[in-house]
Amino acid sequence: AKEFGINTALEALGLNKKNEGTSTGSKSIKSSEFITSYSPVDGAVIGEVSVTTKDAYEEVMSAAQIAYKEWRVIPAPQRGEIVRQFGEELRRLKEPLGKLVSYEMGKSYQEGLGEVQEMIDICDFAVGLSRQLHGLTMHSERPGHRMYEQYHPLGIVGIISAFNFPVAVWAWNTALAWICGDVCVWKPSEKTPLCGVACQNIIAKVLKDNNLPEGISCLINGDYKVGEFMTTDKRVPLVSATGSTRMGRIVAATVGKRLGKSLLELGGNNAIIVTPDADVKMTVIGAVFGAVGTAGQRCTSTRRLIVHESMYDTVKNAIVDAYQQLKIGNPLDENNHVGPLIDTDAVANYNKALEDVVAQGGNILVEGGVLTGAGYESGCYVKPAIAEASNNMEIVQHETFAPVLYLLKYSGEVENAIELQNDVAQGLSSAIMTNNLREAERFLSHAGSDCGIANVNIGTSGAEIGGAFGGEKDTGGGRESGSDAWKVYMRRQTNTINYTTELPLAQGIKFDL
Ligand code: UN1
Secondary structure (H helix, E strand, O other): OHHHOHHHHHHHOOOOOEEOOOEOOOOEOOOOOEEEEEOOOOOOEEEEEEOOOHHHHHHHHHHHHHHHHHHOOOOHHHHHHHHHHHHHHHHHOHHHHHHHHHHHHOOOHHHHHHHHHHHHHHHHHHHHHOOOOOOOEEOOOOOOEEEEEEEEEOOEEEEEOOOOOOOHHHHHHHHHHHHOOOEEEEEOOOOOHHHHHHHHHHHHHHHHHOOOOOOOEEEOOOOHHHHHHHHOOOOOOEEEEEOOHHHHHHHHHHHHHOOOEEEEEOOOOEEEEEOOOOOHHHHHHHHHHHHHHHHHOOOOOEEEEEEEOOOHHHHHHHHHHHHHOOOEOOOOOOOOOEOOOOOHHHHHHHHHHHHHHHHOOOEEEEOOOEOOOOOOOOOOOEOOEEEEOOOOOHHHHOOOOOOEEEEEEEOOOHHHHHHHHHOOOEEOEEEEEOOOHHHHHHHHOOOOOOOOEEEEOOOOOOOOOOOEEOOEEOOOOOOEEOOOHHHHHEEEEEEEEEOOOOOOOHHHOOOOO
C-alpha cells in the first residue's frame, strides 16, 4: 500500500491508527470498544474506529436536536452555501478520499475517484436545489381564498449506508437533507468505518469555519445494533437505509411500527437484454463493466445477460474473450480491472454461488476460483465467472454480491426477454441493447421493464446523480439523489388563507349561527 501513497492519503484525511467513531461535528465522544478496519487489498490493518455506545448515542441526539432548531431557520440558499463549501473541500481532497475508498473497500482507484465525483456532483445539484424547493399553488373553490403548499424540514435524518459505496450514498442523502433543513446522523458500514470518519472530518471543518453548531452532521459507528438505536428512535422521522433486502425488511418493519418514514435502497438482480439488433461491441463493454466493475458488488451490477438465440453464440464468444483479458489484482494499480471482494465471507458466498449454479443445472463458461500467491495475500481476490443458466434457478433468482454473470437465452419477440428480466423479486436496474426503436420503446413502455432504472444502449450500472435512483419490489421502492427525490427529506404542508370577512365552508356546507 505504501507505494500507492496510502499513508499520505490517510494523513490528508486526518485519520490515525485509532479514531473516534462517534462525533457531532468537531466534537468526538470517546468509547473503549473498537472496530478494526482491514483492507481487502492486502489484508493489512488500516486503523481502528470506536463503536458508539447507547450513552454516546444519546449525546449525539441531544446535539442534533439543538442543531436542528438553529439549522432549520437558516434560509435554504444559505444552507446551500455550506454544501457548496463542502463540495469544494471534496474537490480538494478527491484524490486522497478516492484512494481511501479504493483501499478500504477494494474498488479500483478510478471507481474510487468516480465515487468522490458523485459526491461533488450531488453537492452541486443540492446547491442549485436550495433555491428550488418549490411547492404548488392551487385555486381554492371558495372566493377570496388562497391555497398553496410548502415544504418544511423533517428533523433528524438517520442514514445507514453499505460498504460498496462507502461515501457517495451518504452524500446523496446528506447533501439533500441539509439543504432541506434537516440534520443527519450517519452510521457507515462496519466494513468501511474509516471512510465514515474521513467524510466526517471534511464536513466538520466546513461547519466549524462557518461557526455552525455541533450536531448538523453526526457520525455513529458499529454493527446493526447501533443502527437499531436509530430505527427504534421516534426522534428520527426518516431513516434512509442502503443494504440487503433482508436488512431492509427489518428496518422497514421497525421504523414502520412507530410510523416513521424509511427510504430503502436494497438489492438488485439486474439484467441486460441483448436483441438481434444489438451492437455487439457496446454490449460487451457495458456487460463486462457491469458484471466485474466493483468486483460485482454494486447494487446495480449486471447479474444476468438475456441474449436472443440468433445472437447467442456471437455474444457468448465475445464476452468469454473479453473475460480472458481481465487483469485481477491490487485496485490501486491502474493496470488492473478487477479488485478484491470486501472480505472472506463474500468470497465464501461467491464460492457457494458457483457450486449452486452447477448443482442446479448451470454450465460454467468461464471458470471462477480464488486467487492465491503474491499480491493476493488478503484471500479476497476471485476470478470473475460466467455460467449459462436459466432464469428460474434459485441461484439466478438470488443476488450474489460477487462477479458471477448468468447467461440466459430467449427466443422470439422482445416481450419474452422482458418477461424473463422482470421475473425476479428485485427491481432496481435494467438495460436493453438494441438499435431497433420499436424494441427499445416496448422495453420502456408500461408493459416493459418493471425496474426503477431502465437504460437503452447503456449497461445497468453507473447511473448519473441527476436522476432519481432506486427501484421497485424487493429493492424497497426508495428514490435518492436527483429529480425530486428531495421531497422525501421534507414534510409537506397545505395552507389555505381566507382574506375576506366571511367564513364560507368548503363543499358548500351551510352552518349558520
Ligand atoms: C450502489 O451500488 O449502492 O449506478 C449504488 C451506479 C452508481 C451507484 C450505485 N452510481 O452504479
